[in-house]
Each structure stands twice: as C-alpha cells, then as structure tokens.
Amino acid sequence: MAVALRLDEIVARLGGEIVGAGDTAISRIATLEHAGPGDLAFLANPRYRHQLASTRASAVIMAPPAANGPAAAILTSQPYLYYARVAQWLNPPPMPESGVHPSAVVEGEVAATACIGPNVWIGPGARIGADVVIAANCSIGAEVEIGSGSRLAANVAVYPRNRLGARCLVHSGVVIGADGFGFAREADGAWVKIPQMGRVLIGDDVEIGAGTTIDRGALDDTVIADGVKLDNQIQVGHNVKIGAHSALAGCVGIAGSAVIGARCTVGGAAVILGHLEIADDVNVSAGTLVAKSIKEAGTYSGTVPFLEHGDWLKNFSRLRHLDAMADKIRALEQRLAALEKKS
Amino acid sequence: MAVALRLDEIVARLGGEIVGAGDTAISRIATLEHAGPGDLAFLANPRYRHQLASTRASAVIMAPPAANGPAAAILTSQPYLYYARVAQWLNPPPMPESGVHPSAVVEGEVAATACIGPNVWIGPGARIGADVVIAANCSIGAEVEIGSGSRLAANVAVYPRNRLGARCLVHSGVVIGADGFGFAREADGAWVKIPQMGRVLIGDDVEIGAGTTIDRGALDDTVIADGVKLDNQIQVGHNVKIGAHSALAGCVGIAGSAVIGARCTVGGAAVILGHLEIADDVNVSAGTLVAKSIKEAGTYSGTVPFLEHGDWLKNFSRLRHLDAMADKIRALEQRLAALEKKS
Amino acid sequence: MAVALRLDEIVARLGGEIVGAGDTAISRIATLEHAGPGDLAFLANPRYRHQLASTRASAVIMAPPAANGPAAAILTSQPYLYYARVAQWLNPPPMPESGVHPSAVVEGEVAATACIGPNVWIGPGARIGADVVIAANCSIGAEVEIGSGSRLAANVAVYPRNRLGARCLVHSGVVIGADGFGFAREADGAWVKIPQMGRVLIGDDVEIGAGTTIDRGALDDTVIADGVKLDNQIQVGHNVKIGAHSALAGCVGIAGSAVIGARCTVGGAAVILGHLEIADDVNVSAGTLVAKSIKEAGTYSGTVPFLEHGDWLKNFSRLRHLDAMADKIRALEQRLAALEKKS
Known part of the structure; x- marks a missing residue:
C-alpha cells in the first residue's frame, strides 16, 4: 500500500x-x-x-x-x-468506500462521503460529517455530532448529545459521555444519584486511545480542547477540562472538575485528583499522584524507588516512623548543643 | 424535556x-x-x-x-x-419505547415492557425483567438474569449465568462475569488454567461505571451488594465481596477474594490486595495501596507527596537509605549518651 | 453439565x-x-x-x-x-455448534468447524482457524489471523493485520492492535502523529483478560510469547515484548518498548516504564513502579505502607524534608566527633 x-x-x-x-x-x-x-x-x-x-x-x-x-x-x-x-x-490511513453497510441501523443523518460499518447503530438526530469513518459495532447515541474526517474504530460507544470535532481518531473500546460519578448521601449511607445532564465537547484533531472513558458533565460540560492526545485506558471524570495540545499517557486517572492547562504532558498511570488546577506547560511524571494545584510550569514527580524485596522491607517499613525519626534528630540537636555549651 | x-x-x-x-x-x-x-x-x-x-x-x-x-x-x-x-x-431518565429491535437476536425470555436495542444479542435461557433497557450492541450470555427496571448502556457484555438485580445502571464497556485470574503453575513455569465456575451476583440499585470489569468466582460467587456504586474502569477480581452502599471511585483495583464492608468509600486509583478484609464504614484515600486487612472504621491513607522534579530527586532517593539513617540516629544517641555520662 | x-x-x-x-x-x-x-x-x-x-x-x-x-x-x-x-x-469449556450466525458479516475465511456468533464482523482477508469460537458483537479487522481452538468472548475488537496463535482465550472488551501512542512535537507544542505500522503477534495458549488493550508496534511488532497470561485492564504499549509463561495481574501498565522476560510475575497495578528490560524469572510486587531495568531474577518491591489518616499526615509529610534530615544527621555526626575528640 x-x-x-x-x-x-x-x-x-x-x-x-x-x-x-x-x-x-x-x-x-x-x-x-x-x-x-x-x-x-x-x-x-x-x-x-x-x-x-x-x-x-x-x-x-x-x-x-x-x-x-x-x-x-x-x-x-x-x-x-x-x-x-x-x-x-x-502511510496515509486507508479510506474505506463510503456508504452505509446494510447491517447498520442508521436513525440519524450521515454525510454521503461517510463510511458506516457493519452492525453500527446511529441514533435519532445524530449528525455524522463528511468523510467520517465509523467501524463495526459502534453505538452512536441520539443527537451526537461528529465532525468531518473523524474516525471511530470498532466497538466505540458515544452517549447521546456529545460532540466530537473534525479529524479526531477514536480507538476501540472508548466510551464517551457516560454518567459522571455523582451521588449525595442519605443519613443511612445510601446514595442518591445526581443526574448527569452536561455533555462531552471534544475539539478538533483529538486522539483517544483504546478503552479510554470520558464522562459527561453533571451540569456544565466536560471539555477536551483541540489537539489533545489521550493514550489508552485513561479515565476522565465529569467536568474535567483539558487544554489544547496536552498529551496524557496510558492509564492516567483524572477526577472530576480537575482543570489541566495547555501543552501539558502527563506520564503513564499518574493520578490527578479532583477540583484542582494545573497550569499550562506542566509535565507530570509517570505514576505521580497530583493532590493539589500546580500553579507554575515545570516538571513534577512523586514516586518511590523500587528495591530488591528484602531491602524494600527494611527501608520502607521506616516510613511509619519518620516523624519519630525527625523528633529524635531534634532531641539529639538539643542535647548536643547543651554539651557543646558546657565544654 | x-x-x-x-x-x-x-x-x-x-x-x-x-x-x-x-x-x-x-x-x-x-x-x-x-x-x-x-x-x-x-x-x-x-x-x-x-x-x-x-x-x-x-x-x-x-x-x-x-x-x-x-x-x-x-x-x-x-x-x-x-x-x-x-x-x-x-430529569427523569428517558424511557425508550418497549419492544425488541428487529436487528436484535433474542434467544432468551424478554418481558413485554423491556426495550432491547439494535444488534443486541440475548443468549438462550436469559431472563430480562420488566422495564429493562438494553442498548445497542450489548451481548447478554445464556441464563443471565436481569431484574426489573435495570438499564444497560450500549456495548456491555455479560457472561453466562450471572445475575443483576432491579434498577441497576450499567454503563458502556462494562464486562460482567469474565473468568477470574486463576492458574496453577507447573514445574517448568507453564500455567494450568483453573476453570472459573462461580457467578457474579449483583444486588439492586447498583451502578457500574464505564469500562469496569467484574470477574466471576472460581468456585463460589463474586457478590456486589445492594446500593453499591462503582465508578469507571474499576477491576473487581474473582470472589470479591462488596458490602451494601459502598462507593468506589474510578480506576480502583480489587484483587481476588478481598472482602469490603458496607458503606465504605474508596478513592480513585486505590488498590486493594487479595484475601483481606475491610471493615464497614472504612474510607480509603485515593491512590492508597491496601496491603493488609483493616479492622476498624476510619480513614486510611498511604500516598506520597509530589514535588518539583529536582526536589523530588534529592528527597526521594533517600528512601533507599532510610534504614541506614535510622541506624545512624541510634549510633548518635549511644555516642551522645556516653559523652553526657562522662561530662 | x-x-x-x-x-x-x-x-x-x-x-x-x-x-x-x-x-x-x-x-x-x-x-x-x-x-x-x-x-x-x-x-x-x-x-x-x-x-x-x-x-x-x-x-x-x-x-x-x-x-x-x-x-x-x-x-x-x-x-x-x-x-x-x-x-x-x-468442566470442559462448552463448545457451541459450529457455523456462522446469519446476523454475522463475514468477509474473510472461516474454518468449517469454527463458530461465529451473532452480529460479529470479520474483515476481508481475515483467516479464522479450526474450532475457533468468536462470540457476539466482536469486530475482527482485515487480514487478522486467529489460530485453531482460540476463543474470543463477546465484544472483542481486533485491528487489521494482527495475529493470535492457537488455543488463546480472549475476554470481552479486549482491544488488540490499536495505535501505539507515538507523536513528534512541533515548535508550537502541537503533535504530529507517527503512523503505527507494526503488528501485534500473540503466541499460543495466551489468555487476555477483560478490558485489556495491546497496542500494535510503531515500525516493528509488539510480541506476546506462548503461554503468557494477562489479567483484566492491562495496558501493553507499542513494541513491548513479553516472554513465555509470564503472568501479569490486573491493571498493570507497560509503557512502549519495555521488554519483559520469561516466567516473570507482575503484581496488580504495577507500572513498568518504557525502553527498559526485565530479566527472566523476575517477580514485581503489586503496585510497584519499575523505572529502570532489572537485570537479575528475584523479587522487587516499591510501595509505601498505608496508615490511619492522622498518622499518615504526620509521617509522610516528612518525605518533603528527607534530604534535610540526612543533612542534619551528617552535621550531628561531625559536631559529635569534634566533641569526642576534645573530651
């Protein structure tokens, strides 16, 4: 080819x-x-x-x-x-023949140059743009909009009312627009669901890796800006915002309402807690848990070294007593100062 | 609406x-x-x-x-x-018209008020209750039972013989009842599969987030009690039990045979190792690795702070020498005591 | 049965x-x-x-x-x-009747003894071996080869040109052969996609857990050797190689071009960074971040203990000052030595 x-x-x-x-x-x-x-x-x-x-x-x-x-x-x-x-x-991506496969169920509106694969479902009111490719067994909810030139690999699910821009690439197993995790608690511990009424708005030229999930907003929208690249198995909570051209590696988790700036990079399996902000041009190292806002560009890390198991046991069990170690050092400093004074 | x-x-x-x-x-x-x-x-x-x-x-x-x-x-x-x-x-959830879409393949028994979407497969002996909604491209295995009022979003897979209660909400990409990870090892290192014969039993009013996987039991069953809320991309190993009204945030992993009590909360990306027990009313902070049982209600944490990369390098490399630091402190204490005695 | x-x-x-x-x-x-x-x-x-x-x-x-x-x-x-x-x-696995379900769309070549389920799509040039079972709603890309006796559960996606050996077991939600995460960066921070032209080559007797994703190689191939067992929700980056009979527990993430030896075990939620090598017969503990190569067989760990929240706050905040603690110990040693000399 x-x-x-x-x-x-x-x-x-x-x-x-x-x-x-x-x-x-x-x-x-x-x-x-x-x-x-x-x-x-x-x-x-x-x-x-x-x-x-x-x-x-x-x-x-x-x-x-x-x-x-x-x-x-x-x-x-x-x-x-x-x-x-x-x-x-x-290696231009292969462009399959346009048209709707006879086994697809199309209730929405599909551009003549789009290609809709076998056993795809497209819900009522959905609008599929020019040159879009939707591969086998995808499910596209009602009133979804997909911009021109975007491609969805097989077995993608998009919930109703969400929007993808132009030239996006969405890999298999992706879920866009499931409910965010929002519940209020009753006195007896039972949870009352908070309806998730917002949408997911995805810009142009966004790539979304296999198995990644992006939740819809609770009241306002979840927003993924132009040019963002998401690797596989990333979880994006409700009302998250990710700025343009940020790139997140596999297995990253982002809790609800976190705001990530533009041109950030996030290493694999990092975790970003909710309701915090990360400035533009921040790099988060793989495996780091970001538990508070980052206000300045730069690189941030927070992982522990690994050791041969015996060494690990010996050293890491000390973590439970770090505060006591600090106290001992302070006591030593005081006793030593007293002696020095005397001598 | x-x-x-x-x-x-x-x-x-x-x-x-x-x-x-x-x-x-x-x-x-x-x-x-x-x-x-x-x-x-x-x-x-x-x-x-x-x-x-x-x-x-x-x-x-x-x-x-x-x-x-x-x-x-x-x-x-x-x-x-x-x-x-x-x-x-x-915002009452929209109730689609009841009936089976002509493209669905139904071999089981479906209540007249249920709604079965396009390209769904329902295996022989499955029983789908009243007012159940199963969206496009779901695969429901043989002898599965789904209680009244439950809703499955598009592209969900339920393996044979598993059971969901009433009023559950299951999001896209969920897999219920895949084999647990069980193997015995031969002398040469090869693995012999242990057939996974148990089921997944899910109570009433359970919500399961997008991409979450719940494995069937090996011999006994995996059990998710009433009112449990699971966020996206959670992994539940075989024979796990989760007590009523517990809520687990995204990306949590639970290894086989762990038992989690009632009304617990588990923060995002926490990991719970296997064959341990967590009491009722325990809160596990996001990112924490629970490596042994927790016997009392309370909040438990185990994550490290993140730092600017240079600060991180300087501080965290010390973790490899924490035991040596503790030894040095002890030696200082002994030498100082000797001096103090002398003076 | x-x-x-x-x-x-x-x-x-x-x-x-x-x-x-x-x-x-x-x-x-x-x-x-x-x-x-x-x-x-x-x-x-x-x-x-x-x-x-x-x-x-x-x-x-x-x-x-x-x-x-x-x-x-x-x-x-x-x-x-x-x-x-x-x-x-x-408990022999049930062998469904061979044949292609009328709702399946088969463009490739299927052995007479294979069983192709409802709403499956098999692309042109694909070759499905004897006694293979492909369950409902799977999507098998063009020119894929699946060896005899392999079983794919419902809702699996295999991208074009990838290969599975004989007697593999692939669980629901698995994605094989999506694009690796490869981009070059322009001066303004925008990303240019690097076409992912390699394949995924999977050996015989491999089991792949629900929701696991294995990316195709960028230029060369991603290779999973015979007898490898992958649990659920594992992410395997492009060009990774995993040696024979290694077993990886749930939620493990492996970044691009990592090479894992034979007969290794990797605990749940461990993370293996890219472009490194792990020797044969290495055991990585659950939750460990492997940030550099491991050259010798053995067990390696790198996780922190969890504590009651107040104890955690008190002890773990010290990690930010570990380097200063080490400096204080050194200063104490020098001052004490000076005193000892004097007395």
Missing part, C-alpha cells in the same frame, strides 16, 4: 538538506536496525548512533553534521518530527 | 422552608455561576458562598440561615442531597 | 495416591467450606487445614501425609496443580 518517494521530492516538500544521491528512492520507513534497501531510517535518539555504521537503509534522516555509514541522508534539526511527517506521507 | 415546578410544590414533596415567593417557577437545575432566570441553583460547598451575591438563579437551595442575593431560596440542612432529589425529579 | 468421575479413574490419569475408597464418585469441585456429598475439595493453603475436620466433601486433594476428616483423599505433592487438572477435566 505504500507509495515510493525520492529524497529530492521529500526535501522539496518538507525541507532539510540532502547528502548523497537525491534520486534515491524509498518506499518505507524502518528502524536503523531493521531497515533494508529501499528503506528510510532515522536517528533521533543518540543512543542508537552506533547503528549508523551497520544499517542497510538506503537513506537516514538525522541531525547535522552528516555521519559516515548510510549511502544517503536527509539532514534536519528535528529528525523525529521529520520522520513523523515522512511516515504520514508514506 | 424538563418539567417546570414551583417552589411550593417542591417543598410539599421534599420538605425544607421557602424564603421568598412560593410560586417561583423553575425548570432546570444549574450551578450558581451559570444559572439564569428559571433556574434553581444550590449552595453545598461553602467555597462558592460568594457567588450568591451575583447569581442570576430564580432560587437557590441552601442551608439556613437565608442569605442575601437570590430572589428566593429553599432552606434545608442538606442542600446537596436536596439538589440530588430535585434534579432527579426534573 | 459436569461429568462424574471415580477417584481411581482420576489417579489413573493424573497420578497421586488414594486414601480410602477408590470407587468414591465425585462430580464437582468445591471449597472445603462449601463442599457437600459428591464433591471433591482440596487443601492447598495451610491456613484452611482446620476445615478438614468439618468438611462434607466426599474426598479431598491434599499433600501427604493423610489427615483425619474427609472420607477419602488423593495425596499429591502439588494439590493446587492437581485441583486445576481435575477441575479442567470436570
């Missing part, structure tokens, strides 16, 4: 400087280690520099200066970004 | 005291900040008290004493619970 | 030594506590030994020596493994 490109064609569109033969043809992107003839490899992480000498790639994308090894190269200050662009060019 | 209510009608049914005009009509619940004319707002969290002065709501639910600001108010000692009740009254 | 077996039949096939009447018939496995006449119970965990005296089981599997209590016993050095084998024998 891949197209073939010449280095000079690539540079004409994407910039960069050619070293070697401009008419070198490539048809595939590969790693330095596994590339063969006809492949374009890339060097983005310096730890793989030694592979330049042995790669069989026809050409390599790399930062200047040119290195010995590959027959040809494209020099660019941002080889990883360049690799992304060439890879997109070489 | 909302109905309109007068304050005196509300108070006649739900109690509380009216301040201002009893014939004030409201048709919607809204936040103090976003409410407009015709809206009923509420003040439950004191931090929003300053919004009373500027709210455009026609009336506000609040604890006594009455405050200046809104034109009218309902005074009640529990404004959040009151809000929940009014919101339910104003 | 269970068959009835005599103890001597069982021992003839599985080994072990009979105590009591070899013609004792059993038709079900049960726990010591809940067993009744006709049941075979087992004692694997010594903490349940006291139940031998009161069990109503017709026979008990246990390690020698024989104990008083049950009427009959099978003695074996590995009672848990023996129990697994007998339970499998007594």
Whole structure:
C-alpha cells in the first residue's frame, strides 16, 4: 500500500538538506536496525548512533553534521518530527468506500462521503460529517455530532448529545459521555444519584486511545480542547477540562472538575485528583499522584524507588516512623548543643 | 424535556422552608455561576458562598440561615442531597419505547415492557425483567438474569449465568462475569488454567461505571451488594465481596477474594490486595495501596507527596537509605549518651 | 453439565495416591467450606487445614501425609496443580455448534468447524482457524489471523493485520492492535502523529483478560510469547515484548518498548516504564513502579505502607524534608566527633 518517494521530492516538500544521491528512492520507513534497501531510517535518539555504521537503509534522516555509514541522508534539526511527517506521507490511513453497510441501523443523518460499518447503530438526530469513518459495532447515541474526517474504530460507544470535532481518531473500546460519578448521601449511607445532564465537547484533531472513558458533565460540560492526545485506558471524570495540545499517557486517572492547562504532558498511570488546577506547560511524571494545584510550569514527580524485596522491607517499613525519626534528630540537636555549651 | 415546578410544590414533596415567593417557577437545575432566570441553583460547598451575591438563579437551595442575593431560596440542612432529589425529579431518565429491535437476536425470555436495542444479542435461557433497557450492541450470555427496571448502556457484555438485580445502571464497556485470574503453575513455569465456575451476583440499585470489569468466582460467587456504586474502569477480581452502599471511585483495583464492608468509600486509583478484609464504614484515600486487612472504621491513607522534579530527586532517593539513617540516629544517641555520662 | 468421575479413574490419569475408597464418585469441585456429598475439595493453603475436620466433601486433594476428616483423599505433592487438572477435566469449556450466525458479516475465511456468533464482523482477508469460537458483537479487522481452538468472548475488537496463535482465550472488551501512542512535537507544542505500522503477534495458549488493550508496534511488532497470561485492564504499549509463561495481574501498565522476560510475575497495578528490560524469572510486587531495568531474577518491591489518616499526615509529610534530615544527621555526626575528640 505504500507509495515510493525520492529524497529530492521529500526535501522539496518538507525541507532539510540532502547528502548523497537525491534520486534515491524509498518506499518505507524502518528502524536503523531493521531497515533494508529501499528503506528510510532515522536517528533521533543518540543512543542508537552506533547503528549508523551497520544499517542497510538506503537513506537516514538525522541531525547535522552528516555521519559516515548510510549511502544517503536527509539532514534536519528535528529528525523525529521529520520522520513523523515522512511516515504520514508514506502511510496515509486507508479510506474505506463510503456508504452505509446494510447491517447498520442508521436513525440519524450521515454525510454521503461517510463510511458506516457493519452492525453500527446511529441514533435519532445524530449528525455524522463528511468523510467520517465509523467501524463495526459502534453505538452512536441520539443527537451526537461528529465532525468531518473523524474516525471511530470498532466497538466505540458515544452517549447521546456529545460532540466530537473534525479529524479526531477514536480507538476501540472508548466510551464517551457516560454518567459522571455523582451521588449525595442519605443519613443511612445510601446514595442518591445526581443526574448527569452536561455533555462531552471534544475539539478538533483529538486522539483517544483504546478503552479510554470520558464522562459527561453533571451540569456544565466536560471539555477536551483541540489537539489533545489521550493514550489508552485513561479515565476522565465529569467536568474535567483539558487544554489544547496536552498529551496524557496510558492509564492516567483524572477526577472530576480537575482543570489541566495547555501543552501539558502527563506520564503513564499518574493520578490527578479532583477540583484542582494545573497550569499550562506542566509535565507530570509517570505514576505521580497530583493532590493539589500546580500553579507554575515545570516538571513534577512523586514516586518511590523500587528495591530488591528484602531491602524494600527494611527501608520502607521506616516510613511509619519518620516523624519519630525527625523528633529524635531534634532531641539529639538539643542535647548536643547543651554539651557543646558546657565544654 | 424538563418539567417546570414551583417552589411550593417542591417543598410539599421534599420538605425544607421557602424564603421568598412560593410560586417561583423553575425548570432546570444549574450551578450558581451559570444559572439564569428559571433556574434553581444550590449552595453545598461553602467555597462558592460568594457567588450568591451575583447569581442570576430564580432560587437557590441552601442551608439556613437565608442569605442575601437570590430572589428566593429553599432552606434545608442538606442542600446537596436536596439538589440530588430535585434534579432527579426534573430529569427523569428517558424511557425508550418497549419492544425488541428487529436487528436484535433474542434467544432468551424478554418481558413485554423491556426495550432491547439494535444488534443486541440475548443468549438462550436469559431472563430480562420488566422495564429493562438494553442498548445497542450489548451481548447478554445464556441464563443471565436481569431484574426489573435495570438499564444497560450500549456495548456491555455479560457472561453466562450471572445475575443483576432491579434498577441497576450499567454503563458502556462494562464486562460482567469474565473468568477470574486463576492458574496453577507447573514445574517448568507453564500455567494450568483453573476453570472459573462461580457467578457474579449483583444486588439492586447498583451502578457500574464505564469500562469496569467484574470477574466471576472460581468456585463460589463474586457478590456486589445492594446500593453499591462503582465508578469507571474499576477491576473487581474473582470472589470479591462488596458490602451494601459502598462507593468506589474510578480506576480502583480489587484483587481476588478481598472482602469490603458496607458503606465504605474508596478513592480513585486505590488498590486493594487479595484475601483481606475491610471493615464497614472504612474510607480509603485515593491512590492508597491496601496491603493488609483493616479492622476498624476510619480513614486510611498511604500516598506520597509530589514535588518539583529536582526536589523530588534529592528527597526521594533517600528512601533507599532510610534504614541506614535510622541506624545512624541510634549510633548518635549511644555516642551522645556516653559523652553526657562522662561530662 | 459436569461429568462424574471415580477417584481411581482420576489417579489413573493424573497420578497421586488414594486414601480410602477408590470407587468414591465425585462430580464437582468445591471449597472445603462449601463442599457437600459428591464433591471433591482440596487443601492447598495451610491456613484452611482446620476445615478438614468439618468438611462434607466426599474426598479431598491434599499433600501427604493423610489427615483425619474427609472420607477419602488423593495425596499429591502439588494439590493446587492437581485441583486445576481435575477441575479442567470436570468442566470442559462448552463448545457451541459450529457455523456462522446469519446476523454475522463475514468477509474473510472461516474454518468449517469454527463458530461465529451473532452480529460479529470479520474483515476481508481475515483467516479464522479450526474450532475457533468468536462470540457476539466482536469486530475482527482485515487480514487478522486467529489460530485453531482460540476463543474470543463477546465484544472483542481486533485491528487489521494482527495475529493470535492457537488455543488463546480472549475476554470481552479486549482491544488488540490499536495505535501505539507515538507523536513528534512541533515548535508550537502541537503533535504530529507517527503512523503505527507494526503488528501485534500473540503466541499460543495466551489468555487476555477483560478490558485489556495491546497496542500494535510503531515500525516493528509488539510480541506476546506462548503461554503468557494477562489479567483484566492491562495496558501493553507499542513494541513491548513479553516472554513465555509470564503472568501479569490486573491493571498493570507497560509503557512502549519495555521488554519483559520469561516466567516473570507482575503484581496488580504495577507500572513498568518504557525502553527498559526485565530479566527472566523476575517477580514485581503489586503496585510497584519499575523505572529502570532489572537485570537479575528475584523479587522487587516499591510501595509505601498505608496508615490511619492522622498518622499518615504526620509521617509522610516528612518525605518533603528527607534530604534535610540526612543533612542534619551528617552535621550531628561531625559536631559529635569534634566533641569526642576534645573530651
């Protein structure tokens, strides 16, 4: 399915400087280690520099200066970004034939250029835009709007009244717009459900990973801004707001009403508690529990090292007595000061 | 879709005291900040008290004493619970028309007042009660029983022989009754599967959030008692028991055979290890790993603070040497005592 | 559905030594506590030994020596493994009738002995092997291969071009082959998607728990070796490799390009960061964050104890000042040494 490109064609569109033969043809992107003839490899992480000498790639994308090894190269200050662009060019997502599969049940309005797969259900009042692809066994609730060029992989569920922008990519198992977790408690401990009447509003160019769930707002809406990238199995609570171009890795949990700024990155399995704010350009390390607001850009961490089990037992059991240790140090300081005074 | 209510009608049914005009009509619940004319707002969290002065709501639910600001108010000692009740009254869940969609495949027994959506499969011997709603693309295994008034959102899977009570709400992506994780190990490290023959028994009025998975028991059953509320992406291992009216926030993991008492709350992303017991009325903080039984009611926590990355590196690397630090303190105490004796 | 077996039949096939009447018939496995006449119970965990005296089981599997209590016993050095084998024998997975349900949409090639359930979609070029069972509402992408005897529960999604071996068991809500999380960043913070062109290659006898997601590789493949057991809600990033017979408990997250050895065990909710290697025969404790490679077999842990909330506050807030505590200890040591020299 891949197209073939010449280095000079690539540079004409994407910039960069050619070293070697401009008419070198490539048809595939590969790693330095596994590339063969006809492949374009890339060097983005310096730890793989030694592979330049042995790669069989026809050409390599790399930062200047040119290195010995590959027959040809494209020099660019941002080889990883360049690799992304060439890879997109070489691997356009397959566009299935437009039309509605006969097994689909469509009660809403579907653009003529959209593709609706087998056993899909689209509820009344839903509006599916141009060039949208909805794969098999998706369930799209009433009055949902999906912007042009968005793609939903198989087995996605979107609850009624939620909105996705243009060019979104939604992976299998995603659930958009389920009820937020809102209950009031009665005197005997029983819970009274608070109806969740808000929506989920998703911007353009958002990617949502497999198994991720985004709850609808209680009264106001849950909002995911343009260009946000969510990895797999992320939980987004009701009324959360995520700013533009923030990227969250797998298994992150975000409790209700948290507000995350723009261009943030959140490492895998981090947890963000509710009703707090994170400023723009904050990086949260993987596994960190964010229990209060972060007001300044920067990197924040809060995980413990792992140890061989015996060492762990010995050291970490001390955590129960840390306050007592601090008290002992203070007592030592006082006793020592008294002695020093005396002597 | 909302109905309109007068304050005196509300108070006649739900109690509380009216301040201002009893014939004030409201048709919607809204936040103090976003409410407009015709809206009923509420003040439950004191931090929003300053919004009373500027709210455009026609009336506000609040604890006594009455405050200046809104034109009218309902005074009640529990404004959040009151809000929940009014919101339910104003927003009854939509009841789709009963009947089986022609694309559904029904091999079991479905009550005449139930609603079975498009492309649903209901296996042989299953029994679906009165007023049950099963939305698109759900798969209901053989001999499953679902009690009256329960609702399953789209794309839910229930394995054979499991049981849900009445008035449950099950969100999309939920899986009920998959095999528990049980294997015996052979000498060479290979695993022999232990057949998982138990069931999942779910009580009445249980809500299960999107993407949550509840495994069937190995020999005995996994049991979720009445009124339990599970948020999204919770994992419930085989043979777990959760007591009545306990509420668990998103991303909680519960390992096999753990027993959780009644009226417990578990914060998001907490982890409860297997084969332990948690007493009634225990609160586990978000992110806490419960590694042994909890025998008394109370609140339990076990998370670490997060820091700016440099501060974190400096402080948390010490955890590897906590035992050595304790030893140093003890040595200092002994040396100091010797000196003190001498002087 | 269970068959009835005599103890001597069982021992003839599985080994072990009979105590009591070899013609004792059993038709079900049960726990010591809940067993009744006709049941075979087992004692694997010594903490349940006291139940031998009161069990109503017709026979008990246990390690020698024989104990008083049950009427009959099978003695074996590995009672848990023996129990697994007998339970499998007594509870063969039900084999539904082969054939394609009329509501399924099959564009690929399906073996005559396979069973394809209601509303399943199988894409063009897919190849489904002998005796495969694919339950309702599964979506199988183009060119997927599924080996003989594998079973997919309802509502599973497999993306195009991925491969499963023979005798795999895939639970509901599983997503195989969604895009890995790969983006390059532009100067303004926007993300450029890196096409994910690799596959997921899954070996034989692999079990994948409900809601687990396994991403396809970016350029090379994600590889799950033979006999691996994955529990529910596990996230496997792109290009991860998991060695044969490793078993991972629920809610584990594995970031991209991590390599896990053979026969490893990973406890629930552990997190394994990307681009690192874990040796064969490593055990990672539940809740541990593995942030660097583990080069030697052994058990590794990194979790903190939980405490009553007040104790937790008092002790864990000290973590922010651990470095300062270490400095204070060093200062005390120096001052004390100076005093000791003087006196």
